[in-house]
Amino acid sequence: xxxxxxxxxxxxxxxxxxxKKELLRIVRDKSGKVSVDExxxxxxxxxxxxxxxxxxxxxxxxxxxxxxxxxxxPDEIYEEIExxxxxxx
Numbered sequence: 001x002x003x004x005x006x007x008x009x010x011x012x013x014x015x016x017x018x019x020k021k022e023l024l025r026i027v028r029d030k031s032g033k034v035s036v037d038e039x040x041x042x043x044x045x046x047x048x049x050x051x052x053x054x055x056x057x058x059x060x061x062x063x064x065x066x067x068x069x070x071x072x073x074p075d076e077i078y079e080e081i082e083x084x085x086x087x088x089x
Contacts, residue, residue, distance in 0.1 A: 011050040012068050013059045023048040028069040051085050
C-alpha cells in the first residue's frame with residue numbers, strides 16, 4: 001500500500017518543521033486584509049505559526065507576523081488565534 005506524504009511547513013517563530021495540521025496559517029490577501037486561514041487554502045501570502053500560546057506571545061512581542069506578511073496585523077487577529085489555540089487543547 002502506498003504511504004501518504006504528510007505536508008510539512010515551517011513555523012515563522014520557532015523555525016520548526018512540523019506537519020501542516022499542527023500549524024495555523026495567517027494570510028494577507030491582495031487588498032492587504034489579514035485573516036486566519038483554518039482551511040489552509042486561501043489565496044494570498046501566508047505565514048504559519050505553531051498552535052502554542054507561548055509561541056503566539058513571542059510572535060506578538062517581536063512582530064514576526066507583521067514582518068513576514070509585510071503588513072500590520074490587528075489585535076483582533078491575535079485574539080482570534082488565541083481562541084483557536086484554546087479550542088484545540
